Amino acid sequence: MIKEYQTVTGISGPLIIAEKIEGAKFDEVVEIELADGGLRTGKVLEVENDKVLIQVFEGTDGLAIKSTKLRFTGRGLEAKLAPELLGRIFSGLGNPIDGAPQILPLKKSDINGAPINPCARDYPNDFIQTGISAIDGLNTLSRGQKLPIFSGSGLSHSRLAAQIARQASVLRGGDKFAVVFGAMGITFEEAEFFIGNFKKTGAIENAVLYLNLANDPAIERIATPRVALTAAEYLAFELGMHVLVILTDLTNYCEALREVSAARKEVPGRRGYPGYLYTDLSTLYERAGRIKGKAGSITLIPILTMPDDDKTHPIPDLTGYITEGQIILDRGLERKNIYPPIDPLPSLSRLRDKAIGEGKTREDHPSLANQLFACYAQGREVRELLVVLGEGALSDLDRLYLKFADNFEQKFLRQGEEENRTIEQTLDLGWELLSILPREELKRIKDEIYNKYAKAKN
Numbered sequence: 294m295i296k297e298y299q300t301v302t303g304i305s306g307p308l309i310i311a312e313k314i315e316g317a318k319f320d321e322v323v324e325i326e327l328a329d330g331g332l333r334t335g336k337v338l339e340v341e342n343d344k345v346l347i348q349v350f351e352g353t354d355g356l357a358i359k360s361t362k363l364r365f366t367g368r369g370l371e372a373k374l375a376p377e378l379l380g381r382i383f384s385g386l387g388n389p390i391d392g393a394p395q396i397l398p399l400k401k402s403d404i405n406g407a408p409i410n411p412c413a414r415d416y417p418n419d420f421i422q423t424g425i426s427a428i429d430g431l432n433t434l435s436r437g438q439k440l441p442i443f444s445g446s447g448l449s450h451s452r453l454a455a456q457i458a459r460q461a462s463v464l465r466g467g468d469k470f471a472v473v474f475g476a477m478g479i480t481f482e483e484a485e486f487f488i489g490n491f492k493k494t495g496a497i498e499n500a501v502l503y504l505n506l507a508n509d510p511a512i513e514r515i516a517t518p519r520v521a522l523t524a525a526e527y528l529a530f531e532l533g534m535h536v537l538v539i540l541t542d543l544t545n546y547c548e549a550l551r552e553v554s555a556a557r558k559e560v561p562g563r564r565g566y567p568g569y570l571y572t573d574l575s576t577l578y579e580r581a582g583r584i585k586g587k588a589g590s591i592t593l594i595p596i597l598t599m600p601d602d603d604k605t606h607p608i609p610d611l612t613g614y615i616t617e618g619q620i621i622l623d624r625g626l627e628r629k630n631i632y633p634p635i636d637p638l639p640s641l642s643r644l645r646d647k648a649i650g651e652g653k654t655r656e657d658h659p660s661l662a663n664q665l666f667a668c669y670a671q672g673r674e675v676r677e678l679l680v681v682l683g684e685g686a687l688s689d690l691d692r693l694y695l696k697f698a699d700n701f702e703q704k705f706l707r708q709g710e711e712e713n714r715t716i717e718q719t720l721d722l723g724w725e726l727l728s729i730l731p732r733e734e735l736k737r738i739k740d741e742i743y744n745k746y747a748k749a750k751n
Contacts, residue, residue, distance in 0.1 A: 295324075298363045304356055306556040307512050309335065309347040311363055317345045320369045320405065325349060328360035334386075336370055338557065348553060350386065350512045369405065370516060372523040373398035376532060378501045379471060382488060385505030385517035404519040406526060408579050415583035417617075418647040420654050421537070421592060424460035424713035425453075427635035427706050430723060431662050432620055434592065435648040436463055436535060437583035439616040441543075441595045443609050445602040448622045451483055452710060453633045454539050454596055455490045458500065460713045461537050465653070469534040469589075472500040475521030477514040478545030480507050514549040522580045522591075529589035536589065538581065541596035543574075547608050563607045571611045578615045604639075618642040631707045638670055654716050657738075657746045661723050664737040665701070668730060672698025690734070697729045720746075 296315065303310035309325070317340050325333040325347075339346040347363070349356075372387050375396050382391035389395055417437035423429055434440050444450035458472045476487065484504050491497040501524055505517040518540050529536045540546075547566060554567035562568035581593035595616075599609050602624060613619055623636035649658040672694040679687060679695065687695070705722055708714065714722075724746055727735060735743065 295367065296365045298365070299359075299361070301356075301358050301361045301363065304353050304358060307349050307352055307510070307553065308338070308556050309349060309353065309356070309361070309363075310344065311347065312344045314340075314343055314345045314363075314365070317365055318367075322366045322368055322370050323347050324364040324366060325356070326362040326364070327355060328357060331355075334370075337365075338553075346557070348512055350510055350516070352510050352512070369403045371401040372404050372520045373401055374524060374527040375399045378524055378528070380498050380500070382497075382502045382504065383520075385475075385477070385503055385509060385513040385520065387503065387520045390504065400527075402523050402527065404516060404523045405576075406519070406523055406580055408576070409582050409584060413584050415585045416647065417583060417590075417592075417644050418653075419463060419465055420648040420716070422460075422462050422464055422716055423457050424715075425456065425633060425635075426708060426714055426719040426722065427633060427637055427640075428457075428620065429714070429716050430658075430705070430719040431637045431665060432618065432635075432640045432642040433645040433648050433654075434461075434594075434642065435644040436592055437581065437590045438618075438642070438644050439578050439581050439593045439595070440618050440620060440642060441597060441609075441612050441616050442620045442622065443604065443612075444596060444598050444622040445624055446598050446600075448598075448624065448627055448634060449632055450541065450596050450598070450622060451479075451486060453622070453635075454541050454594075455487055456633075456710055457594065458491070458537070458539055459494050459496045463535045464716075469532070470499060471528050471534045471536050472496065473503075473521050473525040473528070473536055473538045474500060475503045475518050475538070475540045477505045477517050477540070477542060478507050478509075478511075478549070479504065479542070511549040511552050514546050515553065518543075518546060518577050522577065525591050526580065529591045530584060530587050531589075533588040536591050538591055538593045539596065540577075540593070543595045543597035543612070544600070544608055547574075566607050570607060571614070574611055575615050578612075617644050626702065626706065629702065631702055632710065633706070633708075635706060637666065637706070638673070655720055657724075657742050658716075658720060660738045660742055661720060661727075661746075664727060664735055665705075665723050667737060668694065668697050668727065668734070669701050672701065690731075693730055697726060700729065701726055 300313045321337045323335040333351045335347040335349040338348045377396045417435040419436035421434045503521045525536045525538045528534045581591040583590040618641040621639045626634035675691045675694045
């Protein structure tokens with residue numbers, strides 16, 4: 294039963310305070326009617342006796358205390374779900390913005406969802422091929438994993454996100470694959486880039502986009518990732534699809550959280566972010582995974598820009614605690630015009646070893662990846678030594694490691710934006726690069742693996 298009130302007592306930023314409200318519930322959707330008959334949407338943030346604090350998604354501009362009417366709907370914010378989601382573009386709240394009509398929902402689900410019971414979780418151990426060597430070869434993505442991308446302001450994370458969304462596929466039993474793309478606080482130019490990219494390549498047919506623009510209400514940003522994840526849960530666990538969820542930019546989401554927290558006059562935590570930032574982020578990240586007995590899965594790639602390229606900033610810091618690794622974009626590689634500028638050394642995929650090897654990628658993958666890491670790290674050390682001591686201080690072996698590091702960056706890390714490498718091409722390229730170094734330096738590769746693959750490639 295919908296109850297209507299005209300008892301607003303205060304308006305502050307995106308918040309409305311009302312009193313003499315009966316039976317209001319936390320997160321309940323409120324319809325807000327303006328004096329001219331216009332409607333806005335809000336949700337209940339706090340309830341204390343008969344007083345209610347309401348967060349308005351479209352902002353409070355033009356609202357008047359005396360003339361504003363509130364209607365409490367008795368339900369939470371819901372996402373409309375149907376198979377026809379695929380191929381569509383929606384606003385951050387799930388309203389169509391592609392010129393097509395609203396979908397006819399088969400069901401509606403609360404956007405807050407429910408956490409996956411840890412006992413029901415299945416282990417993420419299936420390889421997802423992104424077509425990008427720096428990820429597939431060294432920091433592999435597994436089906437059901439949470440693997441964030443840490444970027445810096447101005448780096449090419451948008452191009453990388455679009456490329457992953459276009460190219461990602463599950464090699465084993467991945468015939469039903471979909472992408473859910475959620476963007477928060479992006480510019481109109483970025484939105485046009487993503488839409489055009491998806492349409493040009495045909496990837497839109499297996500994708501659903503939720504776009505919250507920079508000029509949209511900041512409050513809407515808090516709902517956008519939850520709407521996207523609710524759609525992903527429907528596609529994965531009810532339609533049995535393998536769903537890749539890409540969320541960009543989580544930093545804008547956290548800024549919106551901070552804005553609302555400040556409006557509520559909450560005691561701030563680190564750098565002004567609310568003290569519950571860790572808990573809030575975990576309610577997003579932990580919705581990814583696999584469930585025993587269900588064919589579908591949700592793999593999550595959240596993208597966040599680190600303020601001042603600071604990995605100790607609260608957003609990347611807390612994200613690292615919740616997720617299973619991170620992919621880090623490097624400004625130095627970007628300056629060298631290397632795309633994608635993924636630095637493999639500080640990057641990490643904690644589930645890599647469970648998703649690669651014989652029967653999943655190739656038997657030489659684990660040892661090859663470890664050897665490439667070790668050789669590139671050694672080459673980077675030689676490069677630093679060169680700066681300090683000069684070229685004359687380098688031994689012949691040092692010069693080989695320096696050559697390896699340069700070739701590794703130019704041939705392995707660098708690839709075209711439209712280049713979709715198979716895992717076999719990535720591994721073969723790795724063996725080609727290792728041929729620069731003598732056999733005695735490749736201590737992480739067993740003789741039988743070396744004899745089978747290195748000689749075949751050289």
